Amino acid sequence: xxxxxxxxxxxxxxxxxxxxxxxxxxxxxxxxxxxxxxxxxxxxxxxxxxxxxxxxxxxxxxxxxxxxxxxxxxxxxxxxxxxxxxxxxxxxxxxxxxxxxxxxxxxxxxxxxxxxxxxxxxxxxxxxxxxxx
Numbered sequence: 827x828x829x830x831x832x833x834x835x836x837x838x839x840x841x842x843x844x845x846x847x848x849x850x851x852x853x854x855x856x857x858x859x860x861x862x863x864x865x866x867x868x869x870x871x872x873x874x875x876x877x878x879x880x881x882x883x884x885x886x887x888x889x890x891x892x893x894x895x896x897x898x899x900x901x902x903x904x905x906x907x908x909x910x911x912x913x914x915x916x917x918x919x920x921x922x923x924x925x926x927x928x929x930x931x932x933x934x935x936x937x938x939x940x941x942x943x944x945x946x947x948x949x950x951x952x953x954x955x956x957x958x959x
């Protein structure tokens with residue numbers, strides 16, 4: 827089991843790296859959510875540690891099983907429960923990680939970015955275009 831100190835050191839390391847690279851939370855669209863639910867790209871959710879990029883603000887955190895072995899009666903959300911909780915227009919990033927669970931930050935996009943309504947329209951248009959092909 828990792829100590830709290832180790833968990834915090836890992837988080838700080840990833841925060842510095844995210845800031846240096848300009849990493850941002852993964853902002854969900856219907857297409858991205860559908861891909862994640864089908865098992866594609868589950869490792870795309872970035873690790874930001876306690877870094878909050880410009881243009882975003884932390885709304886909430888979710889405690890999520892990262893082992894794949896969690897069950898619905900445990901404190902951490904299962905991967906299926908986590909995927910069901912995703913919302914179009916919200917950003918998601920790992921803010922803290924232990925051996926078997928992670929805290930995933932739920933981020934709002936500040937007013938300088940697109941609104942939730944604009945993101946919803948854009949993702950719907952993408953999904954419609956994809957279904958026509």
